[in-house]
Amino acid sequence: MIIPGLRTPPADTEKAVTDDYVKAVNLNYHIKAAAQVAQQSLYEMCKGFKEMRDSKLYKELGYSTFEDYCEQETGFKRSQAYNYIKVIEKLPEDFVHSSGQIGVKKLYLLSSLSEEERTEITEKTDLESTSVRELEQQIRQIRAEKDKAVADKSA
Numbered sequence: 001m002i003i004p005g006l007r008t009p010p011a012d013t014e015k016a017v018t019d020d021y022v023k024a025v026n027l028n029y030h031i032k033a034a035a036q037v038a039q040q041s042l043y044e045m046c047k048g049f050k051e052m053r054d055s056k057l058y059k060e061l062g063y064s065t066f067e068d069y070c071e072q073e074t075g076f077k078r079s080q081a082y083n084y085i086k087v088i089e090k091l092p093e094d095f096v097h098s099s100g101q102i103g104v105k106k107l108y109l110l111s112s113l114s115e116e117e118r119t120e121i122t123e124k125t126d127l128e129s130t131s132v133r134e135l136e137q138q139i140r141q142i143r144a145e146k147d148k149a150v151a152d153k154s155a
Contacts (some may be wrong), residue, residue: 046088102127
């Protein structure tokens, strides 16, 4: 982080340090810090939903169902909360932390894969730039190839 008055040279040392450069460096620092917090928060939220559901702690707050708790306390539909729970149940913590920026929908899709299938996709795909639709297509393709291999083996 650049503190006003403290001058750090830009990447192109031929350029003078401007107020906009200082502003850009400081904003970049804040964005990166917020992104780290968001990734950690996503994991903690998923974990919290799972514990609230599994322990039925929502009853202590006066809710008769997990669905009521989700909608009234968090604004999430039950199905969304269950997607978050599946992410926490099926994906390793370090994977969620390192992949949090790809979005919950992609994490949810990846949680439906075996570790081997997930590794195959993550090694050959830039998950950040791949759309949800493209990821769904890749998953269908992997499953079709797997089904074909099983059929060929049994034939």
